Amino acid sequence: MTNPVFDQNLQSLDVRSRDIFRAIVDSYLRDGEPLGSRNLSRMLPASLSPATVRNVMSDLEQLGLIYAPHISAGRLPTQKGLRFFVDAFMELGDLSEEERRTIDAQVKASGSGSTLEQMLTEASQMLSGMSRGAGLVVAAKNEVPLKHLEFIQLEPTRALAVLVSQNGDVENRIVELPPGVTTSQLMEASNFLNAHIVGRTLAEARAEVARLKAQTKTALDALSQDLVDKGLAVWSGGDGGLPATLIVRGRANLLENVTAEADIQLLRHLFEDLETKDGLMQLLDLAEGGSGVRIFIGSENKLFSLSGSSLVVAPYRDKDSRVVGALGVIGPTRLNYARIVPMVDYTAQMISRMLR
Structure with missing residues (x-):
């Protein structure tokens, strides 16, 4: 997807600025820690002084792409910066043959002789295990x-x-x-x-x-x-059909490596949001808004905006190609998007095939 603001930002960045910005985002997605000018100058292929790196970082801050979490710290990407990175720089990985076989086998095994809810529960558990985030599935039952x-x-x-x-x-x-x-x-x-x-x-x-x-x-x-x-x-939802069902597996994964009280509070908000049934159809609306995988970072996803979580979600369809549910991964903003997007996409395709 393209965005005029991102296009403008991209045009204003020279090669050096892009390299520094990508290094900051890569470091954040990998370690979750701020990256300082001294360490950055050692990592870059070109020989740049820490002072030169600081000047470029200042320009990136002016664009709203990075920020300093506190005085004398390194820099982290902003939500806007992450969105810019995902749209302009991210190169999607591809599933390995082993990962494809794992998804194929899991979905086919759970779909054989099981109810739809059992199959979706297994898919949610599988996505959680493979992504180290929380696997999420919304099933809209009103079309069954x-x-x-x-x-x-x-x-x-x-x-x-x-x-x-x-x-x-x-x-x-x-x-x-x-x-x-x-x-x-x-x-x-x-x-x-x-x-x-x-x-x-x-x-x-x-x-x-x-x-x-x-x-x-x-x-x-x-x-x-x-x-x-x-x-x-008695079964009627807002549209006269059965209400949607939410299946979430792997919430404990979100608690790993979380020690700061502020981060724990954000996760509490997330868990509360996941218990709120009123917003389930919003997830289906989010998935229906695009033909494939969609990425929502932080407050872009209104359903989980208080927790600042990211959501990677894709619709799955029935034999008539109608969207009957959505599945995905929810986690912190430093999700490994390049790996999770093809994982969610392939799983949604497999579920759709099982429903035909």
């Missing part, structure tokens, strides 16, 4: 064709609504019952729903029942009609 719905009475005014999809996933919800509901009415409502939901997504089933409203009122008494409405409505 349905197989069966059943009411199981728990108390006089409460029942368990069990929804089974055709891929084997099972969802349970508690439904508040109207006073006076009998077991036979629960069965009557279940039978009516099952006659009209099989093979349809939840959104399609709701539309069909709404279309049959007059017939429904004739066929069912008032209490059973209410149960039919409740049986579909």
